[in-house]
Amino acid sequence: MTMRKMILICCFAFACTWGATAQTRQVHIVSGNDMHAAIDNMPMLSAIVDSLREIDNSLLVFSAGDNRTGNPINDLYSVPSYPMTALMNFIGFDASAFGNHEFDSHQDGLSKVMATSNFPYLCANIKADPVLNIHPQPYMVFDVGGVKVGVLSVVQLGMHGHPDAHPDLMKGLQFTEVEQTISDYLWLRDKVDVFILLSHIGYEDDVKMAEKFPCFDLIIGGHTHTQLKGGEMHNGVLVTQNVNKLKRVTYITLDVKDGKVVGKRAENIDVQGYPKKNEVVQTIVDYFNSNPEFKRQLAVAITDFSSYEELGCMMCDAMISEAGADFALENYGGVRYEEKPAGPFTVDDVLRLDPFGNQCVEMSLTGKEFKDMLISCYDNSEGLFPFVGGVTCEVIFNKKDTTKIDDVRIFTLDGKKINMKKKYNVVTNSYVAAICDAPRADQGHDIGKICSDMLIAFLEKQKTIDYKGVKRLKFVK
Secondary structure: OOHHHHHHHHHHHHHHHHHHHHOEEEEEEEEEOOOOOOHHHHHHHHHHHHHHHHHOOOOEEEEOOOOOOOOHHHHOOOOOOHHHHHHHHHHOOOEEEOOHHHHHHHHHHHHHHHHHOOOOEEOOOEEEOHHHOOOOEOEEEEEEOOEEEEEEEEEOOOOOOOOOOOHHHHOOEEEOOHHHHHHHOHHHHHHOOEEEEEEEOOHHHHHHHHHHOOOOOEEEOOOOOOOOOOOEEEOOEEEEOOOOOOOEEEEEEEEEEOOEEEEEEEEEEEOOOOOOOOHHHHHHHHHHOOOHHHHOEEEEEOOOEOOHHHHHHHHHHHHHHHHOOOEEEEOHHHOOOOOEOOEEEEHHHHHHHOOOOOEEEEEEEEHHHHHHHHHHHHHHOOOOOOEEEOEEEEEEEOOOOOOOEEEEEEEEOOOOEOOOOOEEEEEEEHHHHHHOOOOOOOOOEEEEEEHHHHHHHHHHHHOEEOOOOOOOEEEEO
16 A cells, blocks of 8 residues: 555545544533523623633523513613613623513513514514514524524413413413424424523423423423522433522533534523622613612511511502502512511512502402402412411312312401401402402402502501511411
């Protein structure tokens, strides 16, 4: 064999070896979910993304929805949600799912958020009236160093066939069922090397989709704020999700060879405790945080709040006090944080606790209608019983199916049973009034007051508050 032939053979062997190696690529992703306008953690997130982009400048950054609602600095900005949108633009998000709270911006507000975002909003199971100018893409394909990464997105639907938000915010929008929608887009699997579901349907449903559709390589989830340790493997599909308010994100690595994912792993990154900040982002956040009205003290909590129920009871008491009502109810999801240390209770604290801007609705209900409304609120809140004011409740669950309520015994605060036939003046927020479809003669009327404003007025009158250990719900299973 001549020297020339040996060189050609060696070169060919090297080229084949190099080609095989070249077929192995890595796709790196940072994913967050349910950030709820936690703008104070964005400087740390930016530093994390900056450091990872130094390693791989093709890093993808995704949000699994609920970017807004929970911080008045963002939600009550002159252009609602602009602070969060501006910060996500600066960091360089590649795409976001719709969460149910994206719709809190109202139809026109959501249109503005999408128009000012430098990244696409993805959602395959929504169809909007063209006049609303809400046009999410159902999916998107990203080219990562020659690897085609397909991302399909869906949003959860509640009992009424739309995401968990006020029904008035759904006008002009139509939604299709999640599983059917995914089935309609399975053809995308054959067009890409990596197939991702960017979902806002909750952990349990993510697991169900992994069992039903093993063609996905990865599901990036949100909605239930489920903290997973890195990720979980279900039916060969990697499922990830984090707790809310940007405390953590997930760093995902996918190994791709010959057009297939051959390795996948995920790890959590602590955002809140990250030792570095992007100082430019910090300056932007400081600017957004500079409104002094939100820091105004309303009252002083002389003890800690340590549960959703303690805070929910205070919210109900505020509605009763400001409306002159007999009873009140507040849906579990209407109480947006669980703990509050003793000390000043500010405007900011109120608007973080109740960020929705719901109106107070008053209705005349018999004791039986009130009981049925409590059960309806439970059913529409995915098995979470509402908080109450003016009464205590003993909730009796079915012994065979402990998710179903057999009865609710309702007592006045002095321990007497309420009269099932007597009419009572009941107040709640407009969301509860809209979603609770138990039969009642009086559908209620708006009293012209926003619930959060009523809580502000209540606290200003109280000066000091103490709800330590307050419990008005007893559950019997």
